[in-house]
Amino acid sequence: MGKINPLQRQPDVLDYAQSNQFKLFLPIFPTTEYFCTRVNIPGVSLGQANQATPFVDMPLVGDKLQYDTFSASFLVDEKYQNYIEMYEWLKNIGFPSRHKQFNKLERPDNITRSVTKVNEVGVEYQDGDRDLYSDILVTILNSKNNPAAKITMYESFPISIGSLEYSQQETDTSYLTCDLTFAFSWFDIESV
Numbered sequence: 001m002g003k004i005n006p007l008q009r010q011p012d013v014l015d016y017a018q019s020n021q022f023k024l025f026l027p028i029f030p031t032t033e034y035f036c037t038r039v040n041i042p043g044v045s046l047g048q049a050n051q052a053t054p055f056v057d058m059p060l061v062g063d064k065l066q067y068d069t070f071s072a073s074f075l076v077d078e079k080y081q082n083y084i085e086m087y088e089w090l091k092n093i094g095f096p097s098r099h100k101q102f103n104k105l106e107r108p109d110n111i112t113r114s115v116t117k118v119n120e121v122g123v124e125y126q127d128g129d130r131d132l133y134s135d136i137l138v139t140i141l142n143s144k145n146n147p148a149a150k151i152t153m154y155e156s157f158p159i160s161i162g163s164l165e166y167s168q169q170e171t172d173t174s175y176l177t178c179d180l181t182f183a184f185s186w187f188d189i190e191s192v
Contacts, residue, residue, distance in 0.1 A: 017148070021141035024072065028089065028134045031082040037177065038073040039138055041151055042187065069181050070136065070153055076164065076176040083178055086161045093132050093157060133157050136182065139192075147192040156184040 026033040047062035076083050133155040142148040162179035 023139040025137040035074040042068040042070050072180045151189045153184040153187040156182045159183045
């Protein structure tokens, strides 16, 4: 039996992560990014299989990760630019009144994710719906406001935008906050 050196089991970092130290990068949603007040790191779960035996079923390691949705909140600016930017992108995906609304918005990041093809006449065109997706980057900052970790959510797209609540019963000025929810394929996290 080997010996355990207790000094090698000491952590290198003794500071705790702070919940208000983050930056969000949304390539398609620049004004929403600026007013962001809250994000979450989605939960991850791994399923399991059970091996039947005559005595007790034995749990086995699963083979598929399942990710929770990514959510964020932002303050709505006075001209509603960030809210409109999100709503227009949802309309771009959901085309509520005409089929021609689907995937017609230009990406503000000028990145084309769709495949360029050439038809039989020799004219180039974009094929696919990959322009509807975007990678989202959340940078977690340490106590000195330096990057500590980066989380990248791949192939993200918005699935809901929250309602805006107005009330004449407010006694103090309160600012509108809107919640966003994104679906994504997977995420990577790396220490910086």
